[in-house]
């Protein structure tokens with residue numbers, strides 16, 4: 543498969559920042575070893591990702607026009623452009639690009655294609671002649687609990703919330719679980735995601751038909767869950783490890799660097815919820831009031847809440863005046879990894895998307911979690927219950943609401959010098975960081991992964 547110049551790999555990730563970015567991080571690691579990458583992505587995404595391309599001579603972007611689908615706002619290209627409930631239509635748009643992708647792959651002639659949501663890639667493989675690797679950039683836990691053959695519903699039966707709370711037979715973890723009121727959130731997997739196909743069928747087909755399954759994780763964190771997935775699918779599961787860039791290419795923008803340097807080391811609380819989460823206005827206001835209540839300096843970077851066009855118009859009465867000088871609420875994209883490594887930042891309040899999870903583990907920040915989607919809840923259980931490196935913000939028992947007091951409590955328990963919980967998570971986090979950041983840890987995973995590809 544690999545010629546004297548190594549592999550030629552085509553990457554075709556789901557059109558979401560949380561997927562395209564880790565596919566590109568992996569591309570960089572493979573290019574570092576001399577492999578050639580053709581990266582397929584929507585037009586607009588190219589501009590957002592270009593600066594992450596550390597090997598432009600080996601990684602080439604091929605842009606695709608995302609076709610319009612009725613119900614999607616005109617110009618939609620990625621999941622960041624739409625609320626979560628419209629991502630199913632974005633999957634339809636991606637499926638409608640099949641012929642265009644086929645033409646391109648026919649011309650490019652890669653030896654391997656990496657993909658995730660495009661379950662139809664394996665159907666092109668034998669025709670064009672490439673191997674397929676289904677690359678998953680969500681946790682092994684999220685896949686193991688929901689997207690394995692043992693979870694398949696019996697024909698024509700609906701799955702109840704209570705049933706979804708029970709993990710599938712053989713699921714190996716007793717801590718990474720969904721609570722009763724959260725299990726209902728998982729029922730989306732049995733709904734349509736794209737035309738005439740459920741999310742469950744899309745992902746399980748993508749996994750069953752690939753030559754190999756791979757996951758952006760490591761045995762140290764999720765070994766038994768990966769073994770369970772391999773048993774369920776009767777095929778090898780290759781692990782890439784966390785795959786994070788060793789150093790930031792870009793310096794932190796001056797406006798943030800200047801603002802942050804005005805505070806003592808380790809005192810600023812940074813908050814971001816990834817590329818897809820949009821809060822209800824009331825919840826957004828409660829969140830910012832929770833930050834105010836902590837008395838700590840903070841930098842919040844969130845999308846404007848539903849029904850608003852800017853974060854400023856959504857802020858509570860008098861808030862800006864009260865927090866001036868010690869807090870910022872910003873409605874745009876910031877350089878998260880660079881902010882996390884700024885010496886003044888001591889705490890990271892995040893949604894535990896899988897990318898943010900790895901970035902938080904590799905940082906020295908105290909971790910406070912407010913998960914939104916089901917996979918984020920499972921990642922949160924992994925960090926808070928199993929590894930005990932993070933504090934989860936308590937929500938109301940039967941709803942998804944969290945109060946300013948519970949957010950403030952979680953932040954204070956992580957940040958207060960004399961807090962027992964704070965001390966415990968600091969100590970555990972430091973031990974895990976030592977493992978993950980040890981000099982050969984990521985490199986060894988990549989070496990082994992490339993060997994696995996050669997053996998395909």
Ligand SMILES: O=c1ccn([C@@H]2O[C@H](COP(=O)(O)OP(=O)(O)O[C@H]3OC[C@@H](O)[C@H](O)[C@H]3O)[C@@H](O)[C@H]2O)c(=O)[nH]1
Pocket residue numbers: 558559560561563679680681814815816817818819843874875876877878879894895896897898899901915917918
């Ligand atoms: O302002 C920001 C926000 C986020 N980011 C970056 O964007 C990335 C976000 O990725 P995450 O995986 O954490 O979160 P997303 O919500 O965008 O991901 C999506 O795919 C992965 C899944 O686990 C998540 O559930 C899903 O929502 C991170 O690499 C983060 O550093 C910024 O650089 N700036």
Ligand SMILES: [O-]c1cc(O)cc2[o+]c(-c3ccc(O)cc3)c(O[C@@H]3O[C@H](CO)[C@@H](O)[C@H](O)[C@H]3O)cc12
Pocket residue numbers: 558560621626629658659677678679680683684685687688689728730745818915916917918
């Ligand atoms: O919410 C989720 C709960 C769960 O148990 C599993 C998943 O899996 C995936 C997934 C995505 C891609 C793969 O190759 C495998 C698994 C999830 O993906 C997210 O789905 C969202 C659709 O509602 C989508 O908007 C988001 O971009 C994906 O990251 C979610 C769960």
